[in-house]
Amino acid sequence: LRVVDVSDRFSGAFAARLFGDFGAEVILAEPPEGHALRCEPPFLNGVSGEDRSTVHAYVNWNKRSIVINHEDELADLIRSADVVITTSDSPPRPALRQLRNDAVHVCITAHGLGDSLTGCPGNTLTHSARVGWSYINGYRDEPPLSMPRHQGGVVGGVTGFITAAAALRRRDQGPSEHIDVSELEAFALTVHPWGVAAVYHDTGGTPGPSGGRRRGDPGPLWELADGRMNFGLADFHNWTEAMDALNLPELGRRQELIPDVGRHSQNMRDVVIGMAGTLPKLQRWDIFHQLAKLRCVIGVVQDFDDIGSNEQVAARNFLVETTIDGQSVRAAGAPAKLSPSPWQLYKPAPLFDEDRVAVLKPRTTTPRTTTPTPDDPSEGPLNGIRVLSFGQAWSGTFGTELLALLGADVVQVGSLHRPDVFRRISQQVPKGVVDTSRPQHPLNTQGHYNSVNLHKREITLDLRQERGKELLWQLLPKFDILADNFRPTVMPSWGITLEKLHEIRPGMIWASVSGYGETGPYWDYPANGATTEPMAGLSSIHGYEGDRGMNTGGLYPDPIGGYFVVATILAALAHRDRTGEAQRVDLSMMEAVTTVCGDALLEYDATGSLPAPGGNHHPRIAPHNNYQTADGEWLALATETQDSWERFAHLIGISDEKFATLASRKANEMRLDEVVASWCKRQNVDEAEELLSKIGVAAARVAPLYELYSRPDPHFEASEFIRGIEHPEAGKTWLPGRPWRFSAAKSCPIRPAPCVGQHSHEVLTGELGLSDGEYQELVDNGITGTLDD
Incomplete structure (x- = not known):
């Protein structure tokens, strides 16, 4: 498989790297000035150079570099490509017309294509502002706080990989598939349940599960004699x-x-x-x-020195070694363990144009293995793939929701005696969705559950009873994928092993998400999102500049685990199709979260400086901050290029020479923040955002999380990312859906989350041939059914 990376953003580079990690040949097609991330600090030993950026080293390994001097050279590369990755929302380059009919083009941009924000610059700072992260991060009565570093790019990148890998499964159907991925929308899916749930409960607002604290309040990170911990x-x-x-x-x-x-x-x-x-x-x-x-449920705050010597990290061989300009450094490894086909770092990030001769050699093609193509592409590129899911709470349910939104048939296995914890958030029907005209149950009307289980079917089985276990083993051979996020002890206690699954369904994939993975000294320790953030190092780099670090206002590890388990499942499907082998996916949330800030670990080895929170600032760009406006709102603002700075400076009347260059602005950032803050303090936030966006400045109002799902921003509604979805008991509510658009595999309308056991009769009679009488006997014995049976 050949992937041509024509990106100039973190998201596109990371998507391409994931293809390389799973064995594809990836060509980094660079402009004469080099890929944009070659200029991104920090640099090896603090000395800049085109091959010395730690960010370039992290997102461009497993690639070969060629400089594109003429459009014809790019056209030749694209003609040979199976996947092309771009990140520009400008009109497509002429060379893209050479894309083969069986190839895939994924374009990952800040706001997607065809959106009212298309063409407006955006980054993690503005994404955090638009989706609610900045609103719930940080301390009460202090400035809103962005998510750290490149999180918007990481999430956009893994989403781009997922969609392209899924699209490859229907490539025989033609024409070529063009995929539009929005970083912003993909990032929104990392925080939305708390906003949706607050609307269900009609609270009028929400600080998220962990936000809203004042500086100095106890928790969620507690001081011990030698460091800090989180206690659930x-x-x-x-x-x-x-x-x-x-x-x-x-x-x-x-x-x-x-x-x-x-x-x-x-x-x-x-x-x-x-x-x-x-x-x-x-x-x-x-x-x-x-x-x-x-x-x-507890966790220790680990910095990246701690991560490097952690016993669990060592036992699972999580860290890998690469080089920067010849110097060996450690980095975060695979976001999930995949066997028998492994993730692999086989080549450091390339030197500038080092592979020109090799890339330009005539390519010998081999017949590729065709995969079954879906009967109805409108269901999505994964139509025909079947998933039996024991997902619970968020990480597992979100991962399988992504598979469902891509067209897979996902059957969730629930329980009448112990329903999903997200169904049990409240023992009452939330007042925001109370409707006396319809039957309603508290278990079916919780916003947390209904926001992460879209487009699925659900059955109930009592696996405490032998007949329930028998039904499970009868169902398993009918599915391609078994997914769970139980403790690693649970599924084996039912007799489930990869060998047994392969015996009853050759080539089956078993994917699990847990706190620490199924091996290592912590394998059976409990964990959740709040404890995984500190354990993974994220809490050591998230926070206000100069502080020691803090947890986010949400539970970031859960959606990160969901995104990466899906990415690894798609790699496993490709391997299964080639070899027929069963595949085991073992995702440790601690490792997945360390992966999303893995450049910080690499930076520590490369510079000797321990990474720390940067607040809303950026290591290269200034201004880059949240500023309060005249109406009491906050505006995220960044000038990412010299051109955008000059337009901004002209607009607000800055002519001071100490702000003339990128380097001088960064050197005088404190004074620059004062100047920009003074201008913003005289502006209306909405007017300022619109004005700045028009002149190419990244700008976004810091939106309350609650607002997004009570009265969505018009651009989210216009793009149909957030849409009203009718639930049989909760009624019509605003929910986020697909952060992607396929040109050929059009997507069907999104179905609501299922009620408890809603599809038990449909699945058990349809799949196993049970008669209505046999089904009713199961209901009478409490083995299956709904809340109304």
Whole structure:
């Protein structure tokens, strides 16, 4: 498979790198001045150079470089390509007309093509502002806080890889597939459940699951003698023993706190006060292991020095070595383990134009393996692929939702006796969706669940009963993929192994998401998004500049795990189609999140400086910040190029020579922020955003997360990314959908999330040939059914 990377953004480069990681030949087609990321700091040992950027080293490995001096050279490359990746929202280059009928072109841009924002610059700062991240990050009464570094590019890149890999499965149908991917929309899917749920509950606003704290408030990161930790107190098992470990024995024997069910609603003030007194005397790793063995959800804040020496990281051989200008450095490895076909780093990022001779050699083509093509491309490129999902909460359900939105038939396996935790957020129908004209159940009307389970079917099975297990084993051979995000002990306890799955369905793929993966000393330790952020290093680089770091206002590891498990599943499908081998996908959320900030680990080795939070600033660009406006709103603003700076400077009347160049603006950033803040303080936020966007300045109002799903921004509604979806019990609500558009494999309307067991009769009678009487017997015995049976 040949991939031609014509990108000039992080997202496109990262998408292309993922193809290389999974074995494709990737050609980096560079302009004469070099790929844009060659100029991105930091640099090896602090010395700039075209081959010394740590960002280039991270996103351009597993590629070969050729400089394109003439359009004819690019046309020849595109003619030979199976996949072409671009990142420009300008009119397509003439060379793209050479794309073969069986090839795929994916264009990843800030805002997508054909959108009202098309052509407006955007980056992680403005994406964070538009999708609600900046609003819920940071401290109350302090400036909104962007997500760190290149997160918008990472998410846009993995989405681009996913869509292109999926499109390759229908390439025999022709014509060539052109895919439009929006970084902004893909990024919105990393935070939306909290906004949707708040609208369901009619709260009028939301700080997210972890935001809204004032500086100095206790948690979610607590000080210990030698560092900081996150404690998921409300979900602690073995409460009494856990409080003993924290030297709080009296609190451990309070009867109202001992059951984990209902602890969320208890007053934890005394626990908070007690922990603030005892934790500073305790050692973080001692407490981590003691409590994890008691099934308590906790995490240690690790910086990238800690990551490099962590025992779990070492046991799973997660870190890889590459080189920058000849110097060996460590980097984050595979976001998920794939076997028997492995992820591999086989080549460092290329030197400028180093592969010209090799790339221009006549290419010997080999007959490619054809894959089954979908009968109805309107269902999506994965039509014909079937997934049996034991996803729960967010990471597993979101990953399988992406597969469903790409056309796979996803059957979720639920339970009547222990429904998904996202169904159990509240014991009442949320007041924002109460409708006395229709039957409603609390379990079917929770915004968290309904926002991450679109386009699926659901059955219920009681796997405590032998008949329930028998039905599961009868269903398994009918599916291509088995997905779960249980603890690694659960599925094997049912007798599930890759060998057994291959025996009953040759070539089956089993994909699991867990906190730490299925191997290593932490393999059976509990984890969630709030504990994974610190464990993965993210909390050490997210936060206000000069601070020690903090958790995000959301639960970022869950959607990151979902995105990367889908990417790895698609690589596994391609391998399965070539070889017939069964595939095991083992995703550790800790590793996946370290991957999205993996350039920071590489930077530490390359520069010797420990990465720290940068706030809303950028290592190269200035101005790049959130500024308050006259109406009390906040405006994300960045001038990414010299041209955009000059237009901005002319607009607001800046002529000071110390701001004349990119380097001088960065050197005088504090003073520049004061000047820009003074101008913004006199502006209306919406008018300023519109004016700045027209002159090529990246600008975006910091939008409240709640607002996005109560009265969506017109551009989200016009692009149909956020649309009203009718649910049989919750009614019509605003929900985000597909952050991509296919030119050939058109997408069908999105179906709502299923009610509990909604499709049990349909699946069990249709798939297994059960009669209505046999099905009713299962219902009578509590093995399957719906809430109304």
